[in-house]
Amino acid sequence: MSFKEKGLLVVLSGPSGVGKGTVCKALRTRGTRLKYSISATTRKPREGEVNGVHYFFKTREQFQQMIEQGKLLEWAEYVGNCYGTPVDYVRESIEAGDDVILEIEVQGALQVKRKFPEALFIFLAPPDLEELKHRIVGRGTESADLIESRMMVAKSEMELMQNYNYVVENDQVEKACDRIEAIVLAEHCRVDRLIEKYTVMKGNDET
Numbered sequence: 001m002s003f004k005e006k007g008l009l010v011v012l013s014g015p016s017g018v019g020k021g022t023v024c025k026a027l028r029t030r031g032t033r034l035k036y037s038i039s040a041t042t043r044k045p046r047e048g049e050v051n052g053v054h055y056f057f058k059t060r061e062q063f064q065q066m067i068e069q070g071k072l073l074e075w076a077e078y079v080g081n082c083y084g085t086p087v088d089y090v091r092e093s094i095e096a097g098d099d100v101i102l103e104i105e106v107q108g109a110l111q112v113k114r115k116f117p118e119a120l121f122i123f124l125a126p127p128d129l130e131e132l133k134h135r136i137v138g139r140g141t142e143s144a145d146l147i148e149s150r151m152m153v154a155k156s157e158m159e160l161m162q163n164y165n166y167v168v169e170n171d172q173v174e175k176a177c178d179r180i181e182a183i184v185l186a187e188h189c190r191v192d193r194l195i196e197k198y199t200v201m202k203g204n205d206e207t
């Protein structure tokens with residue numbers, strides 16, 4: 001008998017503006033074998049964002065209903081808006097043996113850690129806080145007030161990086177992608193070795 005390998009849940013987290021979205025997009029372009037969960041949010045769509053592609057855009061009432069109906073694996077309020085991960089997509093993909101990546105903020109990542117301790121937690125870190133601010137300003141999607149709020153949150157989020165399995169510096173997008181791919185591959189090898197070990201043990205038991 002052999003054990004069926006489930007997919008990995010990869011949680012990529014880190015402060016706003018560090019480059020989570022950019023790195024995930026680059027991983028997709030490379031064709032890295034990961035499925036991307038689409039979050040629900042009460043934030044208004046930015047220009048060019050499409051419902052069901054970038055986010056599922058919800059009203060506060062609809063979001064509250066999702067929480068009450070247990071439809072979210074985790075959720076968090078972040079700079080005045082709610083964000084959450086629909087649970088069904090994650091569970092079904094993992095059961096089917098597919099790896100899933102969540103690109104979420106730090107509070108949500110801590111909730112996933114309580115529910116899915118076996119997930120792989122990767123903290124994406126900026127080279128320094130000056131560069132982080134530079135990236136948020138450069139993106140041009142936030143007002144001055146919101147930039148300051150996001151920087152305040154970022155500083156407290158940086159203190160939580162010790163809760164993660166890995167810290168990946170996003171100095172250059174392609175290098176960050178290489179590091180993430182290597183971490184996922186190493187985790188698969190580790191799980192493969194464990195499966196092999198337990199399959200042999202079980203075989204010995206049965207003889």
Ligand SMILES: Nc1nc2c(ncn2[C@@H]2O[C@H](COP(=O)(O)OP(=O)(O)O)[C@@H](O)[C@H]2O)c(=O)[nH]1
Pocket residue numbers: 014015016017020021039040043074075076078083084085103104105106107108109
């Ligand atoms: N907890 C949680 N955070 C999320 C989720 N989806 C997105 N986020 C995070 O919410 C924060 C704000 O997202 P957004 O408004 O799209 O801004 P941006 O990611 O900084 O461009 C980011 O740190 C996202 O990673 C989710 O489903 N759950």
Ligand SMILES: Nc1ncnc2c1ncn2[C@@H]1O[C@H](COP(=O)(O)OP(=O)(O)O)[C@@H](O)[C@H]1O
Pocket residue numbers: 014015016017018019020021022023135136138139170171172173
């Ligand atoms: N390694 C990098 N070097 C320079 N700029 C980057 C890097 N990664 C991302 N950026 C830029 O930083 C800004 C924020 O990136 P984004 O992916 O939106 O961050 P997040 O999803 O973490 O909020 C974008 O303008 C993006 O082009």
